[in-house]
Amino acid sequence: MTIRTQEEIVTRIWALRADRGDIFGFREEVLVEALDLDHARQVIAPRHPSEWTQRVDHETYARDYLRFAIGKILDHRSNSASRSVDKLSELAWLLGRDDIVAAMDHPGYPMYGAPKVKAFADGFAWPFLDDLDGDDRLALARMTEGQQCDPQGCERGCAD
Template sequence: MSARTQDEILARVAEVAEMDLFGFRRQVLIPALDFEHAQPFIREGVTVAEWGEVIQAAELLEMAREYYAFALGKIAGHRGISATRSVLKLTEYAWLLGQDDIVAAMEAADYPQYGAPKVKAFGLGLGLEWPTTEAMTRMAAGEPCRLDCDEGCSS
């Protein structure tokens, strides 16, 4: 897996800016920039030492795996805004890792049930396990966690 170039990341930041109302995508993208390229996005007074090194592909992959686990919890907990944030951030992790096939699979998947089908597409693309509970299996298929769910995923 290869990470994107600094210029590609800058272009992606510009590409998603208009649709990234809460900055969730940029929260993943901007930290992947080196200090020089990040200048327009960081507060005045931050030094090179404070900004740190560019995130390498192996570290980025680990961050993506950790965020995937976080996203699973948001889906299981019926956390709408958090689940939306998770889908957006996981999309950008996949993009940064150069996994255009995963980005395409996520974009092709439906959103219902707190983005479960999209998050599952991300996990499958990286070889990560999807929880085997009945509720998560149903949600990944776009169905309510249970037929009588009163937490928001029943139609």
């Protein structure tokens, strides 16, 4: 998979800052980790260059983060799930998949972002429900459709 150029990433970071569309910095975190040290210095000022680490394998990170995001959805972790949606969207952009970013922007944010995370997985043709046991698989499938995780009612926080 081809990722964006260093210059594109720096430009994207400055645009996020200008638009104030990433107030908690979750999207920027994904992008900064894709920069080499010279480009990172354009957007951050690390105290010690030896503390700088650059992520190299963004596809593996995206696959792992997808599993993490699914866990946050199933655990009804609102803030963590929201952060996951932001990071997955930025990973899709970073990997040059504007089509996936658009697909993720399309659905609303019901059930902890489950439809958005499914759009991410589907866009890359990566497993979404495959790694889950029966109960979690059914719960996530329902949440993806905007329904409560349990048809009998949810005690953890799902809302109709």
